[in-house]
Amino acid sequence: MPDDAPATARAEEEAIIVIDNLSFSYDGGRTAALRGVTLEIQAGLTTAFIGPSGCGKSTLLRCLNRMNDLVEKAAITSGQIRIMGHDIHDPKVDVIELRKQVGMIFQKYNPFPKSIYDNVAYGPRVQGVRDKAKLAHLVEDSLRKAALWDEVRDRLDQSALSLSGGQQQRLCIARTIAVKPKIILMDEPCSALDPIATARIEELIAELQEEFTIVIVTHNMQQAARVSDQTAFFNMGELVECGETARIFGNPSVKQTEDYISGRFG
Amino acid sequence: MRGRWRSADKLLTLGFSIGTYFLLFCVGAIFGKIVMEGAPVLLRSEAPYVNTNFFSKSPMTLHEFKDEEGRLLRLDHDEYRQYRKNNPGAVLLEERSISHAGGGILGPLVGTAMLVVLCMGMALVLGISTAIYMVEFARGGRLLSTLRLAIMNLAGVPSIVFGLFGFAFFCLSPVFPVLTTEPDWDRSILTLPVWPGGGYLSFQGWGSSLLAGGATLAIMVLPIMVAACEEALKAVPRGVREASLALGASRWTCVRTAVLPQAAPGMLTASVLGVTRVAGETAPILFTAAVLSRATLPWENLEGSGLFWVSNLLTQKVEALPYHIYIISGQPGGEAIDHMRYGSVLLFLILVIGLAMVSVILRSRHRKDSH
Numbered sequence: 001m002p003d004d005a006p007a008t009a010r011a012e013e014e015a016i017i018v019i020d021n022l023s024f025s026y027d028g029g030r031t032a033a034l035r036g037v038t039l040e041i042q043a044g045l046t047t048a049f050i051g052p053s054g055c056g057k058s059t060l061l062r063c064l065n066r067m068n069d070l071v072e073k074a075a076i077t078s079g080q081i082r083i084m085g086h087d088i089h090d091p092k093v094d095v096i097e098l099r100k101q102v103g104m105i106f107q108k109y110n111p112f113p114k115s116i117y118d119n120v121a122y123g124p125r126v127q128g129v130r131d132k133a134k135l136a137h138l139v140e141d142s143l144r145k146a147a148l149w150d151e152v153r154d155r156l157d158q159s160a161l162s163l164s165g166g167q168q169q170r171l172c173i174a175r176t177i178a179v180k181p182k183i184i185l186m187d188e189p190c191s192a193l194d195p196i197a198t199a200r201i202e203e204l205i206a207e208l209q210e211e212f213t214i215v216i217v218t219h220n221m222q223q224a225a226r227v228s229d230q231t232a233f234f235n236m237g238e239l240v241e242c243g244e245t246a247r248i249f250g251n252p253s254v255k256q257t258e259d260y261i262s263g264r265f266g
Numbered sequence: 267m268r269g270r271w272r273s274a275d276k277l278l279t280l281g282f283s284i285g286t287y288f289l290l291f292c293v294g295a296i297f298g299k300i301v302m303e304g305a306p307v308l309l310r311s312e313a314p315y316v317n318t319n320f321f322s323k324s325p326m327t328l329h330e331f332k333d334e335e336g337r338l339l340r341l342d343h344d345e346y347r348q349y350r351k352n353n354p355g356a357v358l359l360e361e362r363s364i365s366h367a368g369g370g371i372l373g374p375l376v377g378t379a380m381l382v383v384l385c386m387g388m389a390l391v392l393g394i395s396t397a398i399y400m401v402e403f404a405r406g407g408r409l410l411s412t413l414r415l416a417i418m419n420l421a422g423v424p425s426i427v428f429g430l431f432g433f434a435f436f437c438l439s440p441v442f443p444v445l446t447t448e449p450d451w452d453r454s455i456l457t458l459p460v461w462p463g464g465g466y467l468s469f470q471g472w473g474s475s476l477l478a479g480g481a482t483l484a485i486m487v488l489p490i491m492v493a494a495c496e497e498a499l500k501a502v503p504r505g506v507r508e509a510s511l512a513l514g515a516s517r518w519t520c521v522r523t524a525v526l527p528q529a530a531p532g533m534l535t536a537s538v539l540g541v542t543r544v545a546g547e548t549a550p551i552l553f554t555a556a557v558l559s560r561a562t563l564p565w566e567n568l569e570g571s572g573l574f575w576v577s578n579l580l581t582q583k584v585e586a587l588p589y590h591i592y593i594i595s596g597q598p599g600g601e602a603i604d605h606m607r608y609g610s611v612l613l614f615l616i617l618v619i620g621l622a623m624v625s626v627i628l629r630s631r632h633r634k635d636s637h
Contacts, residue, residue: 067508072406100514110505112524123513126523172509179513 014085016043016183016213017064022079024059024068029077033059035237036079041230043182046205046214048228048245050221052260055234057217061185064088064215065102066095084182100127103181107188109169111160116152119160119171123179138178145211146174147204166197170204177208184208186216190223202227221261225249233257297615304612307605320370320609325559325590328368330602331361340602342368364599366559366590367606371613376563377476377584378545378617381555384480384580385487386541392484393491393540394533400492401499402521421489425549432482433553436472443469445577447570465574475581476564479555486550487540494536498529531632538625546618548588557583558593587614 017040024034034056041047049057059068063081066088068074080087088098100123111119120139121129129135139156143149148170152163160171169189176184186205190198205227208214218224224231225245232242233256241254252258259265310317319342329346332338334357341349350356396417404410436442440455449457449468456469472478502525510524511517544550560583570578591610597603 065512067512070504070507070511096514096516099512104508104512106505106508106512108505110503110509112506112509113528122510122523126510126513126515126519175509175513 014082015040016084017041017215018082019060020080020082022060022063022081023077024056024063024075025077026059026071026074028073028075032077033237034063037234037239038079039232039239039242041213041215043213044209045229046209046216046227048224048231049215049217049234050219050224050231050260051234051240052265053219056237057232057234058187060234061104061187061215061217064183064185065099065104067104069095100179101181102183102185103176103179105169105172105176105184105186105189108192109165109172111163111168111171111175113159113161115157116160116163116171117156120174120178122175127179142174142178143171145177145208146170147200147207148174164197166193166200169193169197169201173201173204173208181212183213183215186214188217188219191219198223221249233260235260300608300612300615303604303608307609308612317370317609321375322372323370324373324561324563324585325366325371325594325606326369327366328364328599328602328606329361330364331358333358340368344369364597364602366594366597367599367603371587371590371610373560373563373585374587374590374610375613377556378587380476380564380584381479381483381551381586382541382545384476385483385544386537388481388484389487389491389540390533390537393488393495393537396488396492397495397499397533398521398526401496402517402525417489417492420485423486425486425547426552428482428486429550429552429554432478432485432550433474436478436481437474437554438471440469440471442472442477443467444472444581445574446581447574465570472581474554474557474583476555476584477580479551479584479586482550482554483544483547486547487544490540490543491537494540495529495533498532498536499525501532502528531628535625535628535632538621538628542618542621542625545621546588546614548592551586551589555584556586556589558585560585587617 019037019039019041022034022037023032025032037056037060049061051057062068063076064083076089080089082088083098083102086093088095112122114122117139120142121135124135124138129138140149140153143152148167151167152158152171155162160168163171169192173184173189190201193201202223205214205216209227216224216227228245230243231245231248233240233248233252233254235256241248241252241257243253248257249261252261307320308317309315323342323344326343328340328342330338330340336359339349400410400413404413440453444467445460445465446468447465449466450470451457454468454470458467459465460467472481506524506528507520510520515523548556564579564582564584568575568578587610591607591614594603594607594610
């Protein structure tokens with residue numbers, strides 16, 4: 001991203017992610033997947049997006065690192081997203097640079113069919129890191145942070161696909177950490193995992209909170225309550241309510257939120 | 267009423283089954299005849315069980331005659347010369363010679379193998395880049411559908427048209443350069459001296475050559491190749507692309523490091539299948555690469571060294587199996603030439619079916635791996 005002075009100044013006073021009256025459509029504007037969403041996410045906090053299926057929470061998440069660029073005809077119809085002070089749809093913004101700052105963990109763990117080592121080293125290599133010692137250090141460091149090092153230290157050259165589902169998802173987290181992003185987006189990271197693997201990922205998220213700003217989409221209310229500092233509730237493409245997690249779950253100000261959280265719909 | 271319907275039913279069933287059995291009969295007749303007649307040419311009843319002469323000699327003239335005792339002899343040209351040398355005064359009766367009926371199949375076999383390898387290489391490069399562009403980069407819309415339509419149309423073009431196109435484009439048009447010490451000054455539009463050794467890079471067209479033939483076959487196999495490569499690329503899950511892009515890879519890096527390694531086996535398999543289809547074509551190489559007969563194998567008696575050697579190798583005409591079969595089929599000579607016909611055809615069938623089977627096995631193994 002261009003490091004011009006006004007942007008830096010704005011970045012200081014602004015939240016790390018600012019979503020300003022954002023509308024988004026998958027079909028060139030005929031139907032809106034997101035309508036007028038305005039939301040701020042503070043640096044260092046973990047934010048949970050909750051809401052029924054099709055409410056737009058994953059769409060919004062995928063807007064934050066422009067993953068939706070891959071989908072034909074999908075585009076923002078109005079509003080803007082500023083991350084660290086830069087409008088991410090500004091033509092001057094390099095989408096590759098954006099994605100280095102904003103990493104993503106996907107719903108279905110998707111390691112490459114390469115060795116464990118090569119998976120973690122993928123990001124740094126793409127960025128041109130060739131130094132073997134530096135790579136090895138980065139890989140170890142990332143795997144340690146992802147709480148996977150002790151399980152795989154003796155078999156780094158084995159295929160990533162030989163790991164269990166939970167391990168593969170933690171490998172994907174290590175792979176993302178290796179790129180050293182500021183923000184990590186998690187799109188239902190535990191939905192394909194069993195309860196034990198889920199618990200380990202949640203522990204991991206708790207540890208990562210100290211270093212990264214995390215945005216997590218989840219269907220699991222308890223998970224949202226456990227891991228997040230702030231929660232945003234979406235319905236039908238609109239942001240219904242956003243606030244401190246304890247307040248949203250304890251004393252929501254909108255009836256709809258209360259109904260959803262208590263399981264009356266969704 | 268019901269009875270009549272039932273008999274109509276029976277009649278139709280009979281009609282359909284006759285059609286099916288006729289098909290079976292045709293397949294059986296074709297393969298049966300070829301194997302029956304061709305196997306004795308290729309095989310021998312004692313060790314090493316194959317007719318080594320047939321595989322180690324190139325086609326040559328066959329001499330047929332009766333010696334003084336009235337025995338019928340059929341000798342390849344080299345054997346015939348030996349015979350004349352050993353029997354200086356011999357009287358040969360009813361002598362006749364039949365061109366291309368003697369010797370073996372080595373030259374055409376080698377020529378076809380080289381053509382196939384060249385074709386596969388060029389088709390892979392062209393096909394993969396086209397498919398990558400269409401799947402990974404092109405942004406939908408009219409351009410893409412036009413492109414697809416154009417490639418589909420290519421599949422419907424008769425092979426002789428490809429042959430003529432290849433002749434005009436690759437052989438004659440002077441945009442294609444050759445490395446040579448003796449440029450064709452009349453045809454060359456640009457001749458660059460190449461240091462050292464006094465050679466030239468001459469833009470004079472490839473002439474009728476291995477290169478031109480391989481390129482013509484490659485253009486012809488492109489529709490299959492592009493479709494197959496597209497399919498292989500599309501079979502790579504979206505998650506792989508997303509994972510790579512989310513780690514800060516550019517589109518091309520993503521394709522190169524994440525998508526292509528996963529699509530490669532599928533592409534290779536498809537290319538073998540595609541090449542199988544064109545390996546048997548005669549028309550495209552008729553003007554662009556094939557020669558009736560030649561005395562040496564392509565790499566024998568070649569001048570030059572290094573790149574010049576390669577250029578000389580690739581810019582010569584070669585014998586090719588399908589063309590060889592075409593020639594000996596129209597050749598008079600009666601039963602004296604039959605062994606060559608059936609032997610060549612059987613070998614050709616074995617090769618093409620073998621290639622097809624390899625690609626099918628590769629594909630099924632690849633499918634098993636990816637699931």
